[in-house]
Amino acid sequence: MTSQSMHDLRSKVAELLIVRISGYSQDHYRQYPRWEMANDQLRKLLKEGLGGVIIWGGSCRDIQHRCQNLNKWSNKKILICADIEEGFGQRFHGGSWFIPPMGIGQLFKKNPLKATELAESYGRSTGRQAKSCGLNWVLGPVCDINSNSKNPVINVRAWGEDSLTVSALTCAFQKGVAQTGVLTCAKHFPGHGDTHCDSHLELPALQHHYKNLDELELIPFRKVIHSGIDSVMTGHLLLKNIDSKYPSSLSYELTTNLLRKKIGFQGLVITDALMMNSITRKYSSGEAAVLAFSAGADLILMPEDPSEAINSLIQAIEKGEISMARVEESLERRRNAIKKISNFEITRNASINSCEIENNEERKLKEELITNSSEFHNEHTITIHTNGINLIRVDNSVNCPILIKPAPALSIPESAGYKSLICDELSISPWRKDKNEPLDLARIGNGPILLQLFIRGNPFRGGKERNEPWVNAVKQLQSKRLLSGLIVYGTPYLWEELLNVIEPHIAAAYSPGQTNDVQDYLLKKLMKQSIFIDQKAKKAHNVFTD
């Protein structure tokens, strides 16, 4: 091979990769330096022809700045995507962070038209804000059907629990994003809704046959593909009865035979992140990249070692294991996607918005979603207790994206005299070894407790929260007349369980969302007479703080 053709091949292969970078422009502000490529390597790869990046972290302004630099560093248009399933603000401070899709899924049961309309606006906002900050690809909608309520990784990320709801709402979301000229992505093919474990940690196995898939999981995928979705992401899921050896992201049977041939999808196929444990514990970066591409994927997402992935792909091509025709096919699909973005930009004014990131319409949408998805146990309100305890359960309070100053979950109860106490994986345990009275009240204190549970089945946690005995804890507090109120932010399944035991007079509420806006809405409803009545608490709270 001549050095020129080697250079050309390298450039073509680099175009197949999407690497993970930080939204912060400077290397030492990366939040995950292990996973986020440093700028030196990034610039080198962009020069070599890198196809795109996936961005994590930073504020909207950081992202605008970052994307301007990326475009300067690359000599062609690249794909810039993010995992923004719940609005741009889910990942980037300053954008709109909506309630998770499941909230709209629940509304669909009562009012399908309204729910569909909201899902479309949800998509439109996500696309508009992504674009105004320089992104051109939204890695959503999640098309998984949350048919298994014990699913530790999908849960509220899903648009519903049945195929009709998920199909209708993901199509609406896709339509909304498409109006902004930003690409969309259906995930996680062929369906991650019925799994018991988290593919970030281990490889979930499913007993599904084609028949099962056809009857449930594939329905939303077929629908969004029919509606013109731009890309499909293949999941790390082992469907033993279909491909006993490879997970769908590395499976020719599932990627090519099913997705390409049977379903007939013509757009971009991208793998889920190859640096996830379910892949890395078995395959090297090179092996995973070659297997995924050979299986039929066009783009390789987040290989643990991008250079190794490129080298292995080149070797496979040189050895004839991968044909150039196959490479050209994927490049052609990528070009088409880029063309679609560019055509939109030419016909519309796509300049980066220098004004507000979140517009009034989006702010109203955010509120409407909250009011439409919240539930209240009764009309009671939480009363003041000068020795009250505001017990908050979160995964991790450090850099917690849902406890952002002024965090109403803290500030509102505090203004009514409650002392805040946070229980998370980094704090002294609130539990003791008594199944029926699991809370260690000697540690927590004996005042009346307002319980705020932020539990949504987050990925990477392996469903740890499922082992926490909140049902018994609520019973314990009630039996001692120490429960002054209860709020569940997140999973509807825990809320349903608690509704079975909560006494009629206890003030309680639920929202699928967890953000400041949600906290503010629920707490003001539940504490309306109580806020700022306690003058002492008010005084303490009014101190000018830095």
Add this chain to the structure above:
Amino acid sequence: MTSQSMHDLRSKVAELLIVRISGYSQDHYRQYPRWEMANDQLRKLLKEGLGGVIIWGGSCRDIQHRCQNLNKWSNKKILICADIEEGFGQRFHGGSWFIPPMGIGQLFKKNPLKATELAESYGRSTGRQAKSCGLNWVLGPVCDINSNSKNPVINVRAWGEDSLTVSALTCAFQKGVAQTGVLTCAKHFPGHGDTHCDSHLELPALQHHYKNLDELELIPFRKVIHSGIDSVMTGHLLLKNIDSKYPSSLSYELTTNLLRKKIGFQGLVITDALMMNSITRKYSSGEAAVLAFSAGADLILMPEDPSEAINSLIQAIEKGEISMARVEESLERRRNAIKKISNFEITRNASINSCEIENNEERKLKEELITNSSEFHNEHTITIHTNGINLIRVDNSVNCPILIKPAPALSIPESAGYKSLICDELSISPWRKDKNEPLDLARIGNGPILLQLFIRGNPFRGGKERNEPWVNAVKQLQSKRLLSGLIVYGTPYLWEELLNVIEPHIAAAYSPGQTNDVQDYLLKKLMKQSIFIDQKAKKAHNVFTD
């Protein structure tokens, strides 16, 4: 008065105010909505002629965007300042956050030349980054002499414990900032170093006579004034023997007779924030503003209610209590300050830096400051314990500016097998009621403990940390052979106390700084053989996380 002259007067009075705003452009992202003016009111006030703003929060990119908008909204050049005593990164993510001044003060004892050189670079960086983000005024240096080690609010913010050190280093800092064309401010006149309480919470009283001030507190102020400091901030301090009625910020005796006449300061005089409790509990916003201006201040910082402050000042002028000549005098001083900034901008290229916020030189400076100010108890290293506990003491883990991902204080010990446990004001208490064995090990766990104490005497806390029995806790852990290591981040006084009790073989270290860079430096030194040796811990830590 005609409506035109009324309009002119209002505009002149508005020019005397500096109001507090958020660094975030959108109202609902304000972290302290109670204290940070909303955009509607801000735009109105800027149109009326507002003199300036003080900014809190946001990333450097947010600040650039914010300042561009401010300049659009105002029809004249305004003062834009921030409380950045420890580098731009102290308040704004992405900037350099250096060790606190006290660290350089300690170095001065050993190597005054080196310390002075570092203080100048420290100032130069602070000014350069402030300017590149749109600010034109640094509210520093702190000229207080920390002569009282129990001072709950100055502590490590001071440049030293004696007048020579503080004078030399504050002059060097001032010189550094001045090289970037950004204004400086000496605070808190006439000296906040010998106080026992925090003026954010209550009014500190001092028994000082002029003689005491002349012999200590005033020395650095005279020096920096002589070196050309642009402004002086008057503190909320009651010097009973000099002015029995008013704190220095509202005292004619201290502001005019002492600062203006005796010392002869010709630059801008600005009050400390008038929304601090020591003022608001006694005076309304209007009263405080009129008193401060009448006392001799030019600019009124952060009145609780800016409209009331403006109206009261106008009334006082109309009643003849404040003369127009006095107003014109202050306006003239403000114009001179603005002129100084503008002249600098004309002669130098002052465009907003589109590249890196922190340059290589500043990164090196940051590291040099850390290595020069860190102390190690011995050459021992911390060993691995699979059941080890990484006990971290911070003020508050929510939105904690010193535990920013990847927070080496957490991640490095975790990579060596330690489980992190955070004790803060929101967690279950680690203490029990036994003076000699104060740590409740039944709650914390019985593994060997690596103790990391982040204690620096933060303002707004009233010296709470002084009541924590860390000396006895260290003794307790040592007697049980459960202390595997100790790090103090912050106040040198606690470190000195602990050095008296710590056993010779215990690995221990100290830094005045608390940032990620500091944590990384100290922990890598103390744990060098231990990091990543525990394969199980390594595996758990390597999971791809979001």
